Amino acid sequence: MTTSPARRGRPGYDLESLLQVAVKLFNERGYDGTSMEDLSRKLGITKSAIYHHVPSKEELLRLAVDRALDGLFAVADETAALEGPAIERLEHLVRGSVLVLADRLPFVTLLLRVRGNTKVERAALARRREFDHLVTDLVKQACAEGDVRPSLDPAVAARLLFGAVNSLIEWYRPRRDSPPTDLADAVCTMAFEGLRG
Amino acid sequence: MTTSPARRGRPGYDLESLLQVAVKLFNERGYDGTSMEDLSRKLGITKSAIYHHVPSKEELLRLAVDRALDGLFAVADETAALEGPAIERLEHLVRGSVLVLADRLPFVTLLLRVRGNTKVERAALARRREFDHLVTDLVKQACAEGDVRPSLDPAVAARLLFGAVNSLIEWYRPRRDSPPTDLADAVCTMAFEGLRG
Numbered sequence: 001m002t003t004s005p006a007r008r009g010r011p012g013y014d015l016e017s018l019l020q021v022a023v024k025l026f027n028e029r030g031y032d033g034t035s036m037e038d039l040s041r042k043l044g045i046t047k048s049a050i051y052h053h054v055p056s057k058e059e060l061l062r063l064a065v066d067r068a069l070d071g072l073f074a075v076a077d078e079t080a081a082l083e084g085p086a087i088e089r090l091e092h093l094v095r096g097s098v099l100v101l102a103d104r105l106p107f108v109t110l111l112l113r114v115r116g117n118t119k120v121e122r123a124a125l126a127r128r129r130e131f132d133h134l135v136t137d138l139v140k141q142a143c144a145e146g147d148v149r150p151s152l153d154p155a156v157a158a159r160l161l162f163g164a165v166n167s168l169i170e171w172y173r174p175r176r177d178s179p180p181t182d183l184a185d186a187v188c189t190m191a192f193e194g195l196r197g
Numbered sequence: 198m199t200t201s202p203a204r205r206g207r208p209g210y211d212l213e214s215l216l217q218v219a220v221k222l223f224n225e226r227g228y229d230g231t232s233m234e235d236l237s238r239k240l241g242i243t244k245s246a247i248y249h250h251v252p253s254k255e256e257l258l259r260l261a262v263d264r265a266l267d268g269l270f271a272v273a274d275e276t277a278a279l280e281g282p283a284i285e286r287l288e289h290l291v292r293g294s295v296l297v298l299a300d301r302l303p304f305v306t307l308l309l310r311v312r313g314n315t316k317v318e319r320a321a322l323a324r325r326r327e328f329d330h331l332v333t334d335l336v337k338q339a340c341a342e343g344d345v346r347p348s349l350d351p352a353v354a355a356r357l358l359f360g361a362v363n364s365l366i367e368w369y370r371p372r373r374d375s376p377p378t379d380l381a382d383a384v385c386t387m388a389f390e391g392l393r394g
Contacts, residue, residue, distance in 0.1 A: 030227070087393060139392075149386060149394040153375065156383045157392055159368045160361045167360020178350065186353045189346060194391030195336075195354055196284060197346040 013043060015053045015063075022060045023106045031061055031110070032117065058120050061110075065124040068111040071100035073127070076134050086141035087148065091192060093138060094165060095184045101168045102180035109169040135162060161191050210240060212250045212260075219257045220303045228258055228307070229314065255317050258307075262321040265308040268297035270324070273331050283338035284345065288389060290335060291362060292381045298365045299377035306366040332359060358388050 013021075021043055025034050036057050040047045054060055075096030082089050101108050111128070114121045136158040142148045148157065165187060172183065210218075218240055222231050233254050237244045251257055272293030279286050298305045308325070311318045333355040339345045345354065362384060369380065 033230075142392075147394060148392055149390065151386055152383060152392065156375065156380070157387060159364065160384060160387050161392065163364020163367070164357045164361040167356065167364065170360070171356045178353065183353070186349060187357060189348055190354060190357050190388070190391075192391050192393045193346065194387075194389050195339075195345055195349065195358065196389045197344055 013045065013049075013053070018043065018050065018053055019060060019063055019067075020106075022057075023064045023110055026061070026064070027106055027109050027113075031057075031114075031121075058118055061118075062120045062123075064107050065111045065114060065120070068100075068104055068107040069124065069127045069131075071104050071107075072097060072131055075100060076131060079134075079138075085147060086138050086145055087192075090135075090138040090142055091188055093135065094161060094191060095188055097162075097165055098168065098184040098187050099180050101165065102172060102174060102183060105169060105172065105174065108166075112166055112169055132158070132162070164191060210242060210246075210250070215240065215247065215250055216257060216260055216264075217303070219254075220261045220307055223258070223261070224303055224306050224310075228254075228311075228318075255315055258315075259317045259320075261304050262308045262311060262317070265297075265301055265304040266321065266324045266328075268301050268304075269294060269328055272297060273328060276331075276335075282344060283335050283342055284389075287332075287335040287339055288385055290332065291358060291388060292385055294359075294362055295365065295381040295384050296377050298362065299369060299371060299380060302366060302369065302371065305363075309363055309366055329355070329359070361388060 022034075022039055025039060025042055029038070034057075036047050036050060039057075040050055043050070054063070075093060078096060079089050079093045082092060111124060114124050114128075116122050116125045136155055139148065139154040139158045139161070143150075143152075143154050148154070168183070174180070177183065178186070219231075219236055222236060222239055226235070231254070233244050233247060236254075237247055240247070251260070272290060275293065276286050276290045279289060308321060311321050311325075313319050313322050333352055336345065336351040336355045336358070340347075340349075340351050345351065365380070371377070374380065375383070
């Protein structure tokens with residue numbers, strides 16, 4: 001068996017694998033509680049080796065939260081291009097969001113814990129709010145089209161809908177739980193049709 | 198107008214008001230990130246004045262998370278004493294939990310952020326798991342009684358149900374939003390009957 005050059009000695013990191021480790025550490029210790037020193041210790045490489053890939057800790061955060069946000073906005077763009085009743089477009093958005101969460105779980109976890117202490121965090125919060133508005137607007141449209149229970153306030157319904165979706169970061173474990181498509185089905189059934197059979 | 202002795206000079210704190218301020222600070226900065234020094238500065242009293250009321254920071258945490266947990270378990274006990282179909286008992290539990298969250302929002306917020314680094318945190322997590330089991334058991338019973346959509350996995354349904362309930366800590370603002378009983382109605386309608394009208 002020949003050993004490829006990349007496998008020799010201490011493993012090398014590219015930006016992607018470095019980002020994965022950074023996100024895991026940020027999620028464990030908090031972004032504020034993690035230093036570049038901690039990261040270099042965890043990776044077993046020098047800080048200057050990290051700075052070869054990325055200029056700052058904040059840039060790692062930006063890359064990480066954008067990974068989550070870009071996924072969610074890609075689904076939002078898809079949804080905006082659809083025709084048909086708003087309730088069906090909303091269901092498409094919910095289903096797609098669940099798949100993004102399941103696929104990018106550590107990145108979304110980090111995004112949902114962002115508090116807004118830095119420029120990158122404030123920009124992420126602004127994009128989150130933009131996404132939340134898209135959801136609320138769709139629920140309102142579905143209401144106007146008569147496809148939402150009239151007793152429900154659209155803003156509250158939108159919050160509860162994504163409250164359930166976002167809760168995945170607390171309990172969904174891809175290797176243990178049902179596959180993402182089944183999960184997306186369960187979320188949509190529960191949210192749109194309700195628990196009661 | 199006479200000034201009562203308690204109003205003279207620097208305001209005095211009893212354990213309750215001290216706890217309220219501590220919980221607010223823990224929620225803003227994280228439990229680990231808040232020192233008794235920070236708390237004494239915030240309260241404008243000495244650390245020994247705090248220790249007059251409470252032996253440690255961890256005891257403040259215990260009092261705070263127990264305030265949340267005791268509320269939730271009081272609802273669980275009420276629910277356990279009910280007769281009738283499991284789906285109705287589950288609805289009672291969800292409704293009561295929403296009212297506890299709305300009433301004890303800062304305490305539940307702290308509880309839901311606990312990570313398990315100390316004995317008090319691990320005990321809180323154990324009680325949370327116990328509560329989650331009660332919920333899952335009720336959903337399973339409701340399934341067995343044929344009152345839950347057969348396509349839904351009871352464990353996933355239980356997670357999504359309390360995912361929506363627990364999301365209140367992220368967005369519910371008692372002074373701005375609808376009153377707690379309306380909120381509880383909205384959560385139950387959405388969870389049990391679904392969004393689709």
